[in-house]
Amino acid sequence: MEKIKAVFFDFDGVIVDSLSFWENLFNKVIKTYQLDVTPLLKNDGINFTTHEAIEIMLQHQQRFTKHLYQDIIHWTEKFYTDNFHDHIKLNEQAIDVLKTLKSNHIQIILVSNSSRQQIDYAFQEFNLSNYFDDTISADDVKKGKPNPEGYLKALEKTNRLKNEVIIIEDSTTGIQTAKNAGINCLIYKNENYVNEKNYIDNLNDIYKLIEIKT
Numbered sequence: 415m416e417k418i419k420a421v422f423f424d425f426d427g428v429i430v431d432s433l434s435f436w437e438n439l440f441n442k443v444i445k446t447y448q449l450d451v452t453p454l455l456k457n458d459g460i461n462f463t464t465h466e467a468i469e470i471m472l473q474h475q476q477r478f479t480k481h482l483y484q485d486i487i488h489w490t491e492k493f494y495t496d497n498f499h500d501h502i503k504l505n506e507q508a509i510d511v512l513k514t515l516k517s518n519h520i521q522i523i524l525v526s527n528s529s530r531q532q533i534d535y536a537f538q539e540f541n542l543s544n545y546f547d548d549t550i551s552a553d554d555v556k557k558g559k560p561n562p563e564g565y566l567k568a569l570e571k572t573n574r575l576k577n578e579v580i581i582i583e584d585s586t587t588g589i590q591t592a593k594n595a596g597i598n599c600l601i602y603k604n605e606n607y608v609n610e611k612n613y614i615d616n617l618n619d620i621y622k623l624i625e626i627k628t
Contacts, residue, residue, distance in 0.1 A: 418624045420521035420572045420579045422565055425528055427584035428602055429508045435501035439493055447486055450475050461587055463527045463558035464490055494532050504540050511617045512545040523568040524549040527558045559587050562595035580623060
């Protein structure tokens with residue numbers, strides 16, 4: 415294996431614990447705007463960004479207008495900031511790992527299905543900007559995960575080969591995205607993959623793949 419020179423991190427479920435938050439937001443926006451989730455359930459309900467999911471549901475109900483779509487997007491962004499501190503928790507272990515990677519000159523890029531506004535807000539509130547060389551949000555790509563565009567953009571930004579990079583993901587969608595990008599992935603704390611060779615339940619296990627000083 416080539417020496418790892420860059421690490422691409424997912425955000426939700428890896429850098430922050432936010433599963434309950436997203437479940438709450440999704441349920442609230444469905445109820446508030448009387449959206450039909452049927453077209454999402456046909457595709458596991460997770461293979462979309464928030465913006466993609468809202469557009470799909472509105473189109474399915476033949477209710478899509480630019481005004482209504484933007485109104486719902488605005489609602490979700492406000493919900494994010496209003497409920498952020500009560501429901502989204504920083505993974506302190508991730509911070510220790512980021513510090514170590516940074517001190518060893520490993521390139522670090524965040525690739526997330528969250529919006530640019532959400533990423534920027536979270537980075538500000540948790541003081542994360544200094545740890546990352548760059549970030550790629552749902553607004554920076556034409557298609558979100560599982561489309562590999564985000565990770566391929568990250569690869570281009572680092573100017574690294576695929577075998578010089580490792581991806582850290584926790585969700586089935588994210589894991590599939592890494593496969594679609596053709597980049598090795600470590601699966602973090604997803605019990606459905608506990609028997610896989612690339613499963614880790616501790617982010618410190620990253621060090622086994624990277625020649626660094628801890």
